[in-house]
Amino acid sequence: xxxxxxxxxxxxxxxxxxxxxxxxxxxxxxxxxxxxxxxxxxxxxxxxxxxxxxxxxxxxxxxxxxxxxxxxxxxxxxxxxxxxxxxxxxxxxxxxxxxxxxxxxxxxxxxxxxxxxxxxxxxxxxxxxxxxxxxxxxxxxxxxxxxxxxxxxxxxxxxxxxxxxxxxxxxxxxxxxxxxxxxxxxxxxxxxxxxxxxxxxxxxxxxxxxxxxxxxxxxxxxxxxxxxxxxxxxxxxxxxxxxxxxxxxxxxxxxxxxxxxxxxxxxxxxxxxxxxxxxxxxxxxxxxxxxxxxxxxxxxxxxxxxxxxxxxxxxxxxxxxxxxxxxxxxxxxxxxxxxxxxxxxxxxxxxxxxxxxxxxxxxxxxxxxxxxxxxxxxxxxxxxxxxxxxxxxxxxxxxxxxxxxxxxxxxxxxxxxxxxxxxxxxxxxxxxxxxxxxxxxxxxxxxxxxxxxxxxxxxxxxxxxxxxxxxxxxxxxx
Numbered sequence: 001x002x003x004x005x006x007x008x009x010x011x012x013x014x015x016x017x018x019x020x021x022x023x024x025x026x027x028x029x030x031x032x033x034x035x036x037x038x039x040x041x042x043x044x045x046x047x048x049x050x051x052x053x054x055x056x057x058x059x060x061x062x063x064x065x066x067x068x069x070x071x072x073x074x075x076x077x078x079x080x081x082x083x084x085x086x087x088x089x090x091x092x093x094x095x096x097x098x099x100x101x102x103x104x105x106x107x108x109x110x111x112x113x114x115x116x117x118x119x120x121x122x123x124x125x126x127x128x129x130x131x132x133x134x135x136x137x138x139x140x141x142x143x144x145x146x147x148x149x150x151x152x153x154x155x156x157x158x159x160x161x162x163x164x165x166x167x168x169x170x171x172x173x174x175x176x177x178x179x180x181x182x183x184x185x186x187x188x189x190x191x192x193x194x195x196x197x198x199x200x201x202x203x204x205x206x207x208x209x210x211x212x213x214x215x216x217x218x219x220x221x222x223x224x225x226x227x228x229x230x231x232x233x234x235x236x237x238x239x240x241x242x243x244x245x246x247x248x249x250x251x252x253x254x255x256x257x258x259x260x261x262x263x264x265x266x267x268x269x270x271x272x273x274x275x276x277x278x279x280x281x282x283x284x285x286x287x288x289x290x291x292x293x294x295x296x297x298x299x300x301x302x303x304x305x306x307x308x309x310x311x312x313x314x315x316x317x318x319x320x321x322x323x324x325x326x327x328x329x330x331x332x333x334x335x336x337x338x339x340x341x342x343x344x345x346x347x348x349x350x351x352x353x354x355x356x357x358x359x360x361x362x363x364x365x366x367x368x369x370x371x372x373x374x375x376x377x378x379x380x381x382x383x384x385x386x387x388x389x390x391x392x393x394x395x396x397x398x399x400x401x402x403x404x405x406x407x408x409x410x411x412x413x414x415x416x417x418x419x420x421x422x423x424x425x426x427x428x429x430x431x432x433x434x435x436x437x438x439x440x441x442x443x444x445x446x447x448x449x450x451x452x453x454x455x456x457x458x459x460x461x462x463x464x465x466x467x468x469x470x471x472x473x474x475x476x477x478x
Contacts, residue, residue, distance in 0.1 A: 031166060032186045034246075036190030036193075038101075038247070039194070040246065044194050044236075049309075051307060052313065055310060059135050072150050077417055092259050093163070093256060097250065098250075100156070106240065107155065108236055110148040113226050114144045115145060118144065123232055152240075161412040176396070177350065181342015194242055224238055273410065278414065281414070285469055287403060292418070292464055295421060295422045296460045296464060299422030300365075300454045300458040302423045302427075303454050350394040350401060354465060355466070357391055358461050361387065433450040434446045434449075
């Protein structure tokens with residue numbers, strides 16, 4: 001068994017490549033299991049509970065919360081590509097995933113600790129709530145909560161490029177799409193499991209099943225600290241714990257197969273390689289255009305994910321945790337769609353698959369704005385769920401068709417650079433649209449108007465992707 005600090009496999013000269021064979025089943029499953037674990041964070045923190053708790057329950061403005069989200073993106077832009085260049089120097093990716101994940105888990109739990117000790121008990125499903133109206137969280141508690149969120153989200157984002165860069169060591173090119181799609185599908189299973197585990201801490205129930213026995217809930221909240229108050233704030237500590245526990249298979253069983261040993265890390269060279277990576281995009285036809293494409297669709301997807309719970313509350317009128325139930329149900333088609341989309345990647349190529357997914361996004365976002373009823377929202381949501389995993393499933397193999405495997409780490413980091421730059425813009429545009437339109441037109445219209453801005457960004461990504469070369473594997477046209 002590999003341990004966290006154990007040297008892995010054999011020494012490989014930095015300029016020598018090794019043919020990739022399929023890794024053992026245990027290792028491939030452990031790698032895919034990390035999609036299961038990190039999607040727990042993405043669903044519970046990025047999508048469901050945090051934004052609704054801070055904005056809806058704590059009375060913090062959309063603009064203030066968007067500043068924190070943009071700060072995360074700025075930190076990622078400055079640091080992660082540099083770390084990626086350094087990790088490629090040693091061909092070690094796993095340690096970055098491990099330590100970023102641990103940091104994210106601790107900071108996630110800290111949000112719940114501060115929220116239960118320094119903020120009033122108010123909001124949906126809080127047990128014995130304080131009698132407060134028009135409350136707005138300010139001062140030290142707000143700074144600590146937003147600070148913990150910034151660390152948690154930064155570390156979560158920081159682990160992603162190194163996790164993705166492990167893929168070339170696990171499977172040959174012909175089966176990477178299937179493995180990527182399997183990981184994405186397993187990730188959505190994880191998001192469902194994460195919400196189902198967190199939901200009892202939120203309001204003492206399980207979706208569909210209903211209320212849980214009071215004795216069971218008392219025992220559960222006694223075992224897991226900082227969960228007795230209920231409400232959204234009680235989901236953060238369990239989320240941090242689940243993120244860590246389900247990341248253990250990768251920490252224990254995955255390996256860096258081709259490390260370069262004994263090579264001194266030149267940190268100044270790492271800084272230089274960031275800019276060299278940007279210049280090197282010109283050496284690979286279509287790579288620069290693809291990076292710009294990711295900027296647009298990551299802007300759109302990151303924004304809609306981060307604010308969909310608020311959209312469900314303010315535009316569609318879902319209350320009392322109904323917004324959480326929506327995402328549990330709509331994640332099921334995401335699970336069903338991810339693996340077939342991965343097989344489609346291997347059949348028609350990742351570029352064509354991603355193009356189809358993005359076109360579908362444009363039409364479905366427009367439909368979301370236009371549907372007047374909750375039933376229509378449910379239908380659109382199911383269709384979005386089915387294609388949702390298609391971007392991650394096709395994106396990783398598509399990048400690997402444009403660059404050599406041994407350079408994957410630094411270009412995956414550049415991909416994160418693009419998506420994080422987009423994440424600075426998206427939340428700000430959304431926040432100004434909502435806060436600017438609400439006083440004059442009301443919240444339902446304002447939130448629908450914000451979705452229009454997301455649809456425009458997604459349409460731009462379709463136009464950009466159209467010019468990216470269509471290859472099934474590196475150097476070979478489809």
